[in-house]
Amino acid sequence: xxxxxxxxxxAAPPTPLGRKKVRGxxxxxxxxxxxxxxxxxxxxxxxxGFPLYRTIFFSAQEANLTSPGQATFIGLQNFWFTTAxxxxxxFLQDPQxxxxxxxxxxxxxxSVALETVFGMxxxxxxxxxxxxRSFLRTAMLVPWAIPTVVSAxxxxxxxxxxxxxxxxxxxxxxxxxxxxxxxxxxxIAVDVWKTTSFMALLILxxxxxxxxxxxxxxxxxxxxxxxxxxxxxxxxxxxxxxxALVFRSLDALRVFDIMYVMLGANVAASTSMTGYARxxxxxxxxxxxxxxxxxxIFIIIMAIVVIYVTAFRVKFD
Amino acid sequence: MKKAxxxxxxxxxxxxxxxxxxxxxxxxxxxxxxxxxxxxxxxxRWAKKTGNTVKIFESPNLxxxxxxxxxQQLAAxxxxxxxxxxxxxxxxxxxxxxxxxxxxxxxxxxxxxxxxIVAANTVDGKLVSLPWFTDAGLLYYRTDLMKKYGYSAAPKxxxxxxxxxxxxxxxxxxxxxxxxxxxxQGKNYEGLTCDxxxxxxSFGGGTIVDDSGKITVNNANAAKAMDTAASWVKTISPAGxxxxxxxxxxxxxxxxxxxxxxxxxxxxxxxxxxxxxxKGKIGVAPLPSGGNGNAATxxxxxxxxxxxSKNQAAAIDLVRYLTxxxxxxxxxxxxxxxxxxxxxxxxxAVLKANPFFGSLLDVFTSAVARPSGPxxxxxxxxxxxxxxxxxxxxxxxxxxxxxxxKLEADLARIKGRGW
Numbered sequence: 251x252x253x254x255x256x257x258x259x260x261a262a263p264p265t266p267l268g269r270k271k272v273r274g275x276x277x278x279x280x281x282x283x284x285x286x287x288x289x290x291x292x293x294x295x296x297x298x299g300f301p302l303y304r305t306i307f308f309s310a311q312e313a314n315l316t317s318p319g320q321a322t323f324i325g326l327q328n329f330w331f332t333t334a335x336x337x338x339x340x341f342l343q344d345p346q347x348x349x350x351x352x353x354x355x356x357x358x359x360x361s362v363a364l365e366t367v368f369g370m371x372x373x374x375x376x377x378x379x380x381x382x383r384s385f386l387r388t389a390m391l392v393p394w395a396i397p398t399v400v401s402a403x404x405x406x407x408x409x410x411x412x413x414x415x416x417x418x419x420x421x422x423x424x425x426x427x428x429x430x431x432x433x434x435x436x437x438i439a440v441d442v443w444k445t446t447s448f449m450a451l452l453i454l455x456x457x458x459x460x461x462x463x464x465x466x467x468x469x470x471x472x473x474x475x476x477x478x479x480x481x482x483x484x485x486x487x488x489x490x491x492x493x494a495l496v497f498r499s500l501d502a503l504r505v506f507d508i509m510y511v512m513l514g515a516n517v518a519a520s521t522s523m524t525g526y527a528r529x530x531x532x533x534x535x536x537x538x539x540x541x542x543x544x545x546x547i548f549i550i551i552m553a554i555v556v557i558y559v560t561a562f563r564v565k566f567d
Numbered sequence: 568m569k570k571a572x573x574x575x576x577x578x579x580x581x582x583x584x585x586x587x588x589x590x591x592x593x594x595x596x597x598x599x600x601x602x603x604x605x606x607x608x609x610x611x612r613w614a615k616k617t618g619n620t621v622k623i624f625e626s627p628n629l630x631x632x633x634x635x636x637x638x639q640q641l642a643a644x645x646x647x648x649x650x651x652x653x654x655x656x657x658x659x660x661x662x663x664x665x666x667x668x669x670x671x672x673x674x675x676x677x678x679x680x681x682x683x684i685v686a687a688n689t690v691d692g693k694l695v696s697l698p699w700f701t702d703a704g705l706l707y708y709r710t711d712l713m714k715k716y717g718y719s720a721a722p723k724x725x726x727x728x729x730x731x732x733x734x735x736x737x738x739x740x741x742x743x744x745x746x747x748x749x750x751x752q753g754k755n756y757e758g759l760t761c762d763x764x765x766x767x768x769s770f771g772g773g774t775i776v777d778d779s780g781k782i783t784v785n786n787a788n789a790a791k792a793m794d795t796a797a798s799w800v801k802t803i804s805p806a807g808x809x810x811x812x813x814x815x816x817x818x819x820x821x822x823x824x825x826x827x828x829x830x831x832x833x834x835x836x837x838x839x840x841x842x843x844x845x846k847g848k849i850g851v852a853p854l855p856s857g858g859n860g861n862a863a864t865x866x867x868x869x870x871x872x873x874x875x876s877k878n879q880a881a882a883i884d885l886v887r888y889l890t891x892x893x894x895x896x897x898x899x900x901x902x903x904x905x906x907x908x909x910x911x912x913x914x915x916a917v918l919k920a921n922p923f924f925g926s927l928l929d930v931f932t933s934a935v936a937r938p939s940g941p942x943x944x945x946x947x948x949x950x951x952x953x954x955x956x957x958x959x960x961x962x963x964x965x966x967x968x969x970x971x972x973k974l975e976a977d978l979a980r981i982k983g984r985g986w
Contacts, residue, residue, distance in 0.1 A: 314944070316642055316663065337980050411807030412745050412819055423745065425807030429962060514810075515631050516755040516951055516958075532635040534948045535660075 305548075308541035315535040328542035341530065341539055341546075346519065350526040351550075353434055357522070358502040361441040365498060366491070368442065369449030374479075376450065377457045387454075390447045398444065402511035405440045409512075427512060434521065437508050445501070449494055456490025457483070492562050496555065503551050523547050590881045594650040595624040595637070597868065599813060600833045601902045609898065613888045619881055624648050629812060630757045634947070637661070641873065649876035650885055653696045655687050655867045656757075656939035656946060662690040665871040669694040671883055679892070680907045687936060688869050695871050697890045698907035700898065702866030703934040704765050704854055705927070707820060707828040707838070711848040712739070721852035725769070725795055728827060728855045732803040735826040743824065748803030750816040751829040755958040758812050760937065760950045761864040762829055763957040766792040768935050771859035775953055776938040776978070780986050784953070785975035790967030792857055793960040800961050809961055821845060829854060831866055835921060836903035851923040853930050865934035867907070899924070905931060941986060948981045 309328055313321035324331075330340035341347050376387055393401065411417040411425035426436040460483065468478050509518035509525050515533060518525030527547060531540025596606035603625065610621035624647070626633045634657065640648055641664040653661065668677075669692075677685060677694065684698040706728075708721055712735050722728035732748025739746040752758035768774060772789030776782055800808060811819075813830060820828040821837065823844040828834070838849045853861040870889060872882045888894060896911055898904040900920040911917050918925050939946040956974040959965050965973070 315638055316661070318642065333983070337983070339980065339983060410810075410815075411805055412747075412824065417807070418745065423805065423807075425805065425810060428806050428809040514629070514754055514756050515635075516954060519951075529951070532638065533631060533951060535638065535944065 302548075305541045305544050308537050309545045311538045311541075313537040315531065315537045315540075318537055321538070324538070328538045329546070341526075341543055347523075347526055347543070349520045350523050353430075353521045354503060354505065354523045356434060357438055357441070357505060358499055361438045361445070361502050362495065362498045364438070364442045365446045365449045366495065368446045369453050369494075372446065372450040373453035373457055374483075377454055390450060392447075393444045394447045394451075396444070398507040399511055401444055402440060402508045405436075405443075406512045409436055430517070430521070433513060433517075437512060437521075440508055440512070441502065441505070445498065449498060452494035452497070453487065453491060456487045456494075459490075460486055492558070496558050499554065499558070500551060503554065504547075523550070590619045590878045591622060592619060592649045592876075592878055592882050592885050593622040593624050593647060594652070594885065595626050595648045596652045597633070598625055598628055600817070600837050602833070605898055605902050605904065609889055609894050610885070612894070613885055616888070617881075617884065619885075621885065626652070628814065630654050631947075634660075641875070644875045646873070646875045646877050649873060649878055649882040651696075651871050651873060652699065653869045653871050655684070655701075655865060655869065656937055656950075658688050658690050658695040658869070658871075659939055659943050660946065661871075662693060662695050664874055665693075665695045666874050666876075666879060666883070667693045667695075668697060668872070668883065668886070672697065672887060676887070679910070680890075681909060681932065683865075683932070683936075684867060684869075684907050687865070687940070696869035697871075697886055699868050699870050699890050700895070700904040701907050701931060701934075702831045702833075702868075702905060703863035703931050704761060704829055704866075705832060705863065705923075705930070706852045706854045707830055707834060708850045708852065709735075709826050709845060709848055710850045712826050713850070721850060722827075722855050725766075725855045725857050729799065729803055732826050736803055739826070745824050747805045747819065747825050749799060749827040749829075750804060750808060750811060750819050750825045752812055752816060753800070753804070753808040753958075753961060754810050754812050754815075755954050756812065757950055757954070759954040759957055761866065763793070763796065763953065764864045764935060764937060765829075765854055765862045766796055766857065768862035769854065769859055770795070770857035774935060774938055776941050776949060776986075778941055780941040780982075782975055782978045782982065784978065785971045787968070788857075788859070790971045793957055793967035793970055795857065796957070797960045797963065797967070800963075809958065832903050832905050832921075834903075835923070836901070851927065853927060861930075863930050863934045865936045867905075943986050945981055945986050949978060952977045952981060 308318075308321065310323060310325055311321035312324045312327070326340075328340060330338075330342050332338050332340075332343070338344070372390060376383060376390070396404075406427065407413075408415045409417045409426050411421075411423050411428075417424060417426060426432045464482060465478060468482060473481070504524055505522050506518075506524040506528070509522045510528070513521060515525070515529060519529035520526070523543070524547065527540055527543040530536045530543055534540075594606070594610055596602065603623070607623055610623065613619075614621050626636060634654070637648075637651060638661070641661060651665075658665075672694075677697070680698045681701065684701055685694075688694060688696045688698060706721065713719075713721075713731075716731070716735050716738060718731055722731055728749065736746060736748035752762050764774065766772075767784075767789050770788045770792035772786055772792050773783040775784045800806060808816075813834075816825075816828055816830055817834045817837065819825050820830070820834070821843050835849070835851060837843065839846055854863055855861060870886045872879055872886060876882050890907070892906075892908055892911065895904075895906040895908060896914060896917060899906050899911060899914075899917045903921050905924070906912065906917070912924055912928050912931075924931075937946070938949065942949045952974060956970045956977075960967055960970045
């Protein structure tokens with residue numbers, strides 16, 4: 251949508267006669283833009299709009315995965331419903347869901363925070379001039395380039411208590427993944443290992459757009475490197491940093507593959523929100539409840555984005 | 568005229584033969600241990616015999632993952648897979664998507680299989696699938712280590728097993744720091760449900776939900792069974808046992824790092840293969856008793872034909888071939904897959920390859936079924952809740968008595984108005 255903005259000529263000084271004509275040209279331009287955008291809009295409706303509509307539709311139905319055709323409308327009962335015997339059937343009444351939410355939030359907060367700090371350090375190092383810099387920039391992306399399923403399985407082997415490099419070698423037979431309180435940190439470590447380079451890349455892009463003469467002036471004025479970082483680099487980097495933070499937070503909230511591969515389907519259901527949704531939807535075949543959980547995840551993530559954008563006034567241009 | 572008739576009949580014959588030969592059947596089979604290779608070999612024999620081709624669809628290792636994948640294929644009415652390998656607990660779950668084999672396969676041929684397994688494959692009178700191989704939990708032990716530490720026979724009770732495992736582990740650990748007493752399927756998944764059901768039944772704790780659909784798990788024996796299993800973790804079993812499936816347990820036992828293992832029969836042939844470090848040092852016995860006799864969970868896999876298949880006739884023929892006596896015998900001799908035909912348990916070649924088949928016939932015929940029958944479509948939820956409860960006890964988060972009480976409430980929640 252912003253792509254055709256530069257092609258627009260500066261507005262001509264309006265004359266009583268010319269105004270109508272300009273509007274006609276602009277109108278034609280708008281229509282042209284609309285027609286050009288139409289294929290994309292249709293594609294978005296097909297690949298994003300329709301599944302979203304179906305998920306919201308099923309979240310209010312009692313339906314089974316193997317026979318989605320026979321669904322009955324039950325309103326919000328998938329979210330909250332107490333039977334006459336006092337048994338809560340809605341997923342919001344399931345303690346496992348809240349465990350999953352808590353663990354996902356812990357995972358998100360700590361992994362994103364660590365990735366930001368390490369990413370910043372790596373970006374500052376790689377941004378300075380030294381021999382082999384371009385090689386290092388490429389090399390640091392290797393963990394990011396490995397598919398998560400592969401790296402998660404690789405780490406699961408390393409954590410194994412009887413033959414793993416970490417589990418047996420470093421920790422001497424300690425099973426990190428067996429205990430949910432240590433497993434979450436083992437998983438944060440995997441995510442930090444994998445995604446720090448991505449964070450570093452985003453921050454590096456921000457760093458390279460900072461003007462060099464500003465630092466020369468600061469050197470002349472006798473500001474230390476430390477002061478330069480806190481007073482100049484960080485404030486100027488804020489827009490790029492915030493966009494990176496939003497991206498990473500969204501990614502971390504949707505985490506699925508690390509938990510699923512390393513802990514298995516049942517444990518993943520109390521470690522990540524998406525794992526819980528998958529268990530309801532696939533293992534338990536509860537299409538209605540599974541969809542309701544997905545809708546809840548959608549709302550949670552949307553709320554967090556809105557908070558980010560309004561609190562920090564993030565601009566995506 | 569004669570020429571014309573000959574020509575027409577010739578073309579018709581060619582057309583017919585090419586049509587029959589052009590059929591490609593896709594089979595989804597498991598990949599645990601030698602399963603995939605045996606599957607490829609068996610279908611190749613059928614393909615050679617009939618002139619059809621078979622494509623193998625490789626499924627995930629863990630049974631839960633496999634079910635999810637199958638359900639997506641079936642819900643989408645996909646014709647990509649013609650023949651599915653079905654776990655013995657799935658027929659009730661997936662019956663509507665499969666061809667009724669009753670009438671399509673002669674009754675006499677169906678009756679050659681174990682009656683109980685055929686019954687498990689029949690849902691409301693519909694024969695969903697034919698038995699391919701059966702499974703039951705077994706106790707594997709190291710004959711050389713038993714002798715070394717002065718034991719002459721396999722343990723009869725769990726307490727005996729724990730004492731023996733402890734003594735062997737303490738002795739062996741001096742030379743091999745990774746050595747452990749007992750490995751089993753402790754990961755929180757369907758495999759743990761199988762292992763834990765054996766503990767429950769052997770302690771007299773029932774089968775979670777009884778045949779009438781009543782929730783029976785909240786009893787002292789079930790609690791005791793769970794507490795006993797929890798006492799093994801970090802004593803005779805490694806802490807990581809709560810992350811092991813079948814293959815992880817086998818890996819440790821087969822590399823000579825465990826004294827005892829609970830596993831399915833498939834582990835025998837692999838343990839006796841040339842690259843195994845424990846070749847010729849393995850014994851197999853019924854699982855120990857907790858005071859109520861020994862118990863083994865009924866496992867096993869069956870073959871069903873999808874109603875969405877475009878080549879149903881060829882697919883049914885493939886199922887008949889693979890479940891036939893000849894093919895089951897090859898699988899038993901080469902890979903220790905238990906036949907579902909009682910006649911094969913008297914076959915000399917089968918008994919020579921698997922000496923324990925004869926002595927453990929009782930274990931296979933009296934294996935305990937998981938409550939997939941009474942809990943129907945909700946079986947998976949029941950199993951997940953049960954495995955989760957056992958897992959919590961083994962992790963030390965709760966004690967058996969509290970766990971079975973909470974499990975009863977959870978199961979009531981799952982049951983809702985009825986299974």
